[in-house]
Amino acid sequence: MKIDVHTHINSTDPEQLENFVKTCEKSETIACICSAGPRSDHEYPANDATLKAAKQYPEFLIPFAFVDLWDKIDADVIDKFAEQGFKGLKCITPYYPYDHDLYMPVYEKAEKLKLPVLFHTGAFRPSKKDAVTRRPLLKNMNPLNLDRIARSFPDLKIIMAHLGTTFFRKEASELIKLHPNLYADLAGNGSWMAIQPAELASWLGSCIMEVDSTFAGFKKLLLGSDAYFTAPGIMLDAQKYYELLLRRIGVPRDIIDDIMGKTASGWLF
Numbered sequence: 388m389k390i391d392v393h394t395h396i397n398s399t400d401p402e403q404l405e406n407f408v409k410t411c412e413k414s415e416t417i418a419c420i421c422s423a424g425p426r427s428d429h430e431y432p433a434n435d436a437t438l439k440a441a442k443q444y445p446e447f448l449i450p451f452a453f454v455d456l457w458d459k460i461d462a463d464v465i466d467k468f469a470e471q472g473f474k475g476l477k478c479i480t481p482y483y484p485y486d487h488d489l490y491m492p493v494y495e496k497a498e499k500l501k502l503p504v505l506f507h508t509g510a511f512r513p514s515k516k517d518a519v520t521r522r523p524l525l526k527n528m529n530p531l532n533l534d535r536i537a538r539s540f541p542d543l544k545i546i547m548a549h550l551g552t553t554f555f556r557k558e559a560s561e562l563i564k565l566h567p568n569l570y571a572d573l574a575g576n577g578s579w580m581a582i583q584p585a586e587l588a589s590w591l592g593s594c595i596m597e598v599d600s601t602f603a604g605f606k607k608l609l610l611g612s613d614a615y616f617t618a619p620g621i622m623l624d625a626q627k628y629y630e631l632l633l634r635r636i637g638v639p640r641d642i643i644d645d646i647m648g649k650t651a652s653g654w655l656f
């Protein structure tokens with residue numbers, strides 16, 4: 388089975404849920420599903436809907452809880468998520484940068500409870516909600532904000548969604564190579580389609596060797612599609628692009644298998 392660490396529940400319609408699960412079944416994929424909270428550009432159901440869907444299809448869906456990193460947060464909410472059965476956390480649209488002091492207890496709990504955290508990084512489309520919240524989203528969700536978190540919580544598994552997007556590719560790649568507990572997916576808005584094999588090879592290669600036959604940097608990638616319940620085909624597109632991209636670069640089969648699910652499976656099962 389493959390594991391797609393980054394998909395979104397954006398509907399509570401039972402037919403759409405069933406259709407999404409059928410795509411998982413057909414492609415032999417387990418999907419980590421999460422809401423993206425109340426301040427994203429689309430409407431998402433709340434965490435209880437994520438849990439309900441995952442409990443209905445436990446073979447194919449793994450629930451991640453959206454954590455509302457706002458101007459106040461009680462870290463005990465993370466214990467509650469773990470008790471409820473969530474297997475990971477999703478962070479996006481924080482009030483402060485991800486590495487603010489206020490959020491450190493949240494990550495400390497996640498590390499103790501062995502809950503991987505998926506952080507949105509990079510591009511975020513402007514929306515009407517921005518004028519209400521007045522928060523700087525690109526700055527708050529710059530991959531560099533994950534440096535402090537990775538250093539402070541070495542046993543926390545961190546997934547940098549979108550590898551920083553086109554805004555921060557180089558920094559994002561250096562960061563995942565630097566921190567053993569920091570990983571990335573190539574998901575989002577077709578941005579993985581924009582990545583050329585030679586570029587990815589140079590970002591994730593060794594800065595010393597011209598030809599990095601260890602492919603060590605590639606061990607820090609995970610399959611993540613950013614698919615939606617209403618658009619499950621994105622899951623299939625992502626898998627196709629990951630495969631072609633990685634094969635074109637010459638990444639060995641065993642590392643591709645790690646990326647497509649084996650690495651994440653070690654954290655989630």
Ligand SMILES: [Zn+2]
Pocket residue numbers: 393395548613
């Ligand atoms: Zn996403």
